[in-house]
Amino acid sequence: MSENKNREFMKSDFAKSVHERSDQAKGMPFPPLQKEIPDGASPAINLPDPDPGLIQKKEFFQLLQDRQSWRQYSQESLSLEELSYLLFCTQGVIAEVGEGYASRRPVPSAGARHPFETYLAINRVEGLEPGLYRYLPFDQGLLLLETSHNLLELLSKAALGQRFVGQSAVVFAWSCIPYRAEWRYMDHAHKNMLLDAGHICQNLYLAVESIGAGTCAVGAYDQAAIDTLLKLDGKDEYVVYLAPVGKI
DSSP: OHHHHHHHHHSOOOOTTHHHHSTTTTTOOOOOSSOOOOTTOOOOEEOOOOOGGGOSOOOHHHHHHHOOBOOOOOSOOBOHHHHHHHHHHHHOOSEEETTTTEEEOSSOOGGGOOOEEEEEEESSBTTSOSEEEEEETTTTEEEEEEEOSOHHHHHHHHTTTOHHHHTSSEEEEEEEOTHHHHHHHGGGHHHHHHHHHHHHHHHHHHHHHHTTEEEOOBOOOOHHHHHHHTTOOSSSSEEEEEEEEEEO
């Protein structure tokens, strides 16, 4: 039965021999930890440095107690400083290791592979046109993919009719580039990558709570629709998690 197969997937079947057979063991070059900027793309938008002065709740235990999922958001915009803070808290780069071999970030990742890219569907962020963007963690910047004033309907449809997704100030969409982890762990990588996605979203929950905003993790969406919206091929890169963010 399919549920038995899925249950087995959740278990650890890691084999030590993977370190003898992987592309890493074969001396294959490691995949980059940030997608390249395409030729002809718009100039990157520099983000402000992450500012801890934005934090309203400084008690960690209080953050844990107050953390919850929010599905209603005000029409207030996020500031660019707030967006930069949230991006850093989830996928920012603290230090580069080995000239791009790995990176240290605010969230853990198996083997420091960090196989995710962060896409943003922006409705209301001060200083930014509504549209689709990609986060550049090694540059603390944004790459504009396309402007759009029709995100509410597109996002709500892709999220299977969950209209609160499109009504947020910004939607975080985390895509996975599986080869970043497969390069080291082969077919043992995929469970770890899903665990890593949970680490990222929990950091977002705590970060938004600290600045008086809210989020709601979303795992129910139309895979083909959201991949198409972000122009992902659905094979070598595909969305694994969504999280709308807005003021509450």
